[in-house]
Amino acid sequence: MIAAEKGAYFDEARSAEIVIDRNADCPDARLAEIVAVVVRHLHAAVKEIDPTQEEWLQAIAFLTRTGHMCNDWRQEFILLSDVLGVSMLVDAIANRKPSGATQSTVLGPFHVADAPLLPNGADICLDGKGEPLLVRGRVTDPDGRPIAGARLDVWQANDEGFYDVQQKGIQPDFNLRGVFETDAEGRYWFRAAKPKFYPIPDDGPVGQLLRRLGRHPYRPAHLHFIVTAEDREALTTHIFVPDDPYIGSDPVFGVKESLIADFVLRDDPARAADLSLRNPFWEVEYDFVLAPARAAAG
Numbered sequence: 001m002i003a004a005e006k007g008a009y010f011d012e013a014r015s016a017e018i019v020i021d022r023n024a025d026c027p028d029a030r031l032a033e034i035v036a037v038v039v040r041h042l043h044a045a046v047k048e049i050d051p052t053q054e055e056w057l058q059a060i061a062f063l064t065r066t067g068h069m070c071n072d073w074r075q076e077f078i079l080l081s082d083v084l085g086v087s088m089l090v091d092a093i094a095n096r097k098p099s100g101a102t103q104s105t106v107l108g109p110f111h112v113a114d115a116p117l118l119p120n121g122a123d124i125c126l127d128g129k130g131e132p133l134l135v136r137g138r139v140t141d142p143d144g145r146p147i148a149g150a151r152l153d154v155w156q157a158n159d160e161g162f163y164d165v166q167q168k169g170i171q172p173d174f175n176l177r178g179v180f181e182t183d184a185e186g187r188y189w190f191r192a193a194k195p196k197f198y199p200i201p202d203d204g205p206v207g208q209l210l211r212r213l214g215r216h217p218y219r220p221a222h223l224h225f226i227v228t229a230e231d232r233e234a235l236t237t238h239i240f241v242p243d244d245p246y247i248g249s250d251p252v253f254g255v256k257e258s259l260i261a262d263f264v265l266r267d268d269p270a271r272a273a274d275l276s277l278r279n280p281f282w283e284v285e286y287d288f289v290l291a292p293a294r295a296a297a298g
């Protein structure tokens with residue numbers, strides 16, 4: 001019989017310590033640190049919750065349903081992290097920006113890597129639905145110097161609240177997506193549709209959890225951007241429509257005050273004709289400020 005090391009048997013009071021000690025020979029110091037922190041906080045949470053066996057099994061069943069909901073297009077665990085505020089916390093920690101740089105927010109699940117590169121002025125609204133929108137602005141450094149050749153990868157939901165990838169065969173491919181490049185003065189501009197609020201996918205366990213918590217699934221209207229340029233930190237962000245009914249209760253906590261843009265309704269038939277937009281049209285001007293690239297860790 002192999003003798004147990006002193007203190008190796010389970011004990012309620014010292015439960016986390018016993019598990020952490022068992023990992024003492026882990027050759028990966030970072031893994032050991034992460035597991036120790038998770039075990040410490042998880043055991044503290046279980047002690048505070050004081051669960052019945054039945055409640056613990058319900059938690060396991062919830063996580064099992066969450067896993068079963070995942071496939072190549074649906075990532076229910078990311079959605080869970082989103083609605084618990086963890087995605088935004090990780091984003092805040094990993095993307096601390098110097099003052100003056102545009103703030104980041106969640107990527108979300110609907111970005112596609114191969115959207116077409118389009119000339120400035122192009123219309124990304126291929127289904128013709130919704131109110132016409134002109135989006136324009138500049139990309140600069142924190143001193144206001146224009147960045148030429150910066151790329152803006154943009155995507156948004158259509159007027160019915162769905163991304164093209166959620167409605168393959170219904171919406172045209174690459175509806176409301178495109179990549180634009182800034183001109184010599186750092187300017188970009190394109191035509192789109194005024195975004196509307198839409199529900200995050202809520203037909204799975206995360207949607208059930210939201211309902212049981214008395215929360216709604218509606219993300220306030222926004223356009224997504226990934227802005228990149230040479231020697232600059234990549235920026236993943238949104239701009240939000242200010243008068244949206246859900247602006248103060250985003251289920252994924254993605255709203256930041258500095259990302260709420262000014263959408264102005266223009267009634268200007270001559271300018272609309274010039275821009276090939278229906279009149280009246282909405283206009284939003286938003287400048288993105290990119291931080292310098294961080295020195296590579298060495």
Ligand code: BEZ
Nearest residue numbers: 082106108109110200252
């Ligand atoms: C989105 O804005 O596309 C999104 C973000 C988080 C969860 C679901 C959707």
Ligand code: FE
Nearest residue numbers: 108219222224
């Ligand atoms: Fe979105």
